[in-house]
Amino acid sequence: MSTVVAELNGLPSSELEDRLAALGGPERTAARPSLPSTPEFADLPGASPGKVVLRLAPFPSGTLHIGHGRMLFINQLYRERYSGRILLVFDDTIGSEEKRVETEFFDLILGDCEAAGVHPDAVFYKSDRVPNFYPWAERVIAKGAAYVCRCPAELLRENRAHGVACPERAQNPGEAMDEWNKMLGNSYAVGEAVLRLKTDLQDPDPAFRDRVLFRLSDLDHPRVGTRYRVWPMLEFSWAVDDIELGITHVLRGKDLVMEDRMQRYIWDLLGIHGPSFVHWGILRVREAKVAKSKSYREIKSGEFDGWSDPRTWSLRSLDRRGITNDAVRAFILSFGMSLADVEVPAETLYAENRKRIDASTVRRAFVADPVRVEVDAWPEDLASVSLPNHPDRAELGTRVAPAGPVFHLARRDLEPRLGSEIRLKDLANIQLPAALPSAGGTLAARFTSRANQRIPRLQWVGAEGALPVDVLGIEGEHTPGLGEATLASARPGEVFQFERVGFVRVEKDWTGGSAPLRVVFGHP
RNA sequence: GCUCCCGUAGUCUAGUCCGGUCAAGGAUUCCGCGCCUUCGACGCGGUAACGUGGGUUCGAAUCCCGCCGGGAGCACCA
Secondary structure, eight states: HHHHHHHHHOOHHHHHHHHHTTTTOOOOOOOOOOOOOOOOOOOOOTTOOOOOOOEEEEEOOOOBBBBBBHHHHHHHHHHHHHHEEEEEEEOSSOOOSOOOTTHHHHHHHHHHHHHHHHHEEEEGGGGGGGGHHHHHHHHHTTTOOOEEEOOOOOHHHHHHHHHOOOOGGGHHHHHHHHHHHHHHOOOOOOTOOOOOOOOOOOOSSGTTOOOEEEEEOOOOTTTTTTTTEEEEEHHHHHHHHHTTOOOOOOEGGGGHHHEEEEHHHHHHHOOOOEEEEEEEEEETTTTTOOOOHHHHHHHHTTTOOOGOOOGGGOOOOHTTTOHHHHHHHHHHHHTTTTTEEEEEHHHHHHHHHHHGGGOOOOEEOOESSSSEEEEOOOOOGGGGEEEEEESOOGGEEEEEEEEESSSEEEEEHGGGGOOOOEEEEEEEEEOSHHHHOTTTEEEEEEEEEOOOOOOOOEOOOETTOOEEEEEEOOSSEEEEEEGGGGGGGGOOOOEEETTTTTTEEEEEEHHHHHHHHEEEEEOO
């Protein structure tokens, strides 16, 4: 028996299946069709084509970063599925001392949406709508479901944690209305009074107990100045606007789930049927550790190179790096609608982008930290050479690049090969001397042969016409180096692969002379 | 601490609603090989997972319960 087992185990599975079939066994198993690999986006509850209205609600205190992409692309996906509408509603209520509204972001954010292919059907500003919220507050007060609380913030918080009611909670609707009018009428200083919703102080979720609906603020709003002192909190403003703007579905991050409950509570109170809510978990790119507020400081101080500095991981910084919107969208949608929080390495995004650009991106030579190498006995006919633009795609053509006898090679490549023969990639072989020249000096090498040999192949840049190139890296660092002469005609926005370095995107035309060609590193 | 949510390979994800077709699919990482891009682009190949304990069932990644682990919320921010 064991010999039979041993024999059968040694056979390929196809042979086994043939034998089995011959014995009257089950038929060969067909090759298993591969399962779908893209996440499912479930249909929206109660959604019908042409009737879906969605909203994007960014707070204008920065440009959109990769985390906002999830909001952007998921909303867009459903808008496309249902031929729906998307409203861009700037959530520019007064914010706080730490979280200020700034005018410049309105256009910047709209630009981010457009660049992502999300063209809003209409744009609204919460700050224009403040007076709309007051009558709604009065409806809630009239229901006896709100009161003006005069506890200091700290006491309020503590009482909430312990389920303790403050004396004002006993206000009847008339008293509450009087107090509310005092709030509106400047009778209270900032921080002295708030309008609170009456929920249940024993609610199991401490976060839900008697939330604040309106508060006072003297901050100067960039659009409406100090016209209003009484500002709604996010939940209340949305309880109103989701109705007034006819929103059918609210798709947002799970950090806002408690706000759903608030909105529903208010709607139930008023006998209104509101939109449904859908959430997703937090998406973090491992490398994008920079907090939004942190990059804000650095941009304002000039330490960062504006809102598209690679360190911000803003959507516009990805574009600057030559990462296509298409790749960003596919990357983000690959996480589906999961409520689980995901932390994903940027490499996954890079792979997505590579898939799209590798086959059509031409190769160029660049060496960082170059050492000048002069080759003795260099053949005259190798003064220039025709090189393929892409190793695997002949249809991308060739370019003619200046070659010897003088080259630049990367110090890092040279150091471990001193004293040995190396091959200048796609060109010829040379013998390296045993030691590096002193700083700024020239390395004297000697031509050996042109036959392709299996020896280390090094990247080179012909000295003639070589131009200075500055590579802006992901950490904001600058890597100076030399690029091959053909780079002189590079156009802004053009993407190249610097061989063995990675994909880069050109910032501006080269101005000639010693000013470097500026490129931004995308990814390996 | 309280509330809610989530656990499939190193990472992300398909499958879970409606148990068998899943000896678990894809992507990425990693490893090996190939290549006139060296560790680095590209091509080929390989390793690698149902958190845990119980229950239901002929049969559980899928249903039920406990445990463990992780995250978010608990602002007069959004």
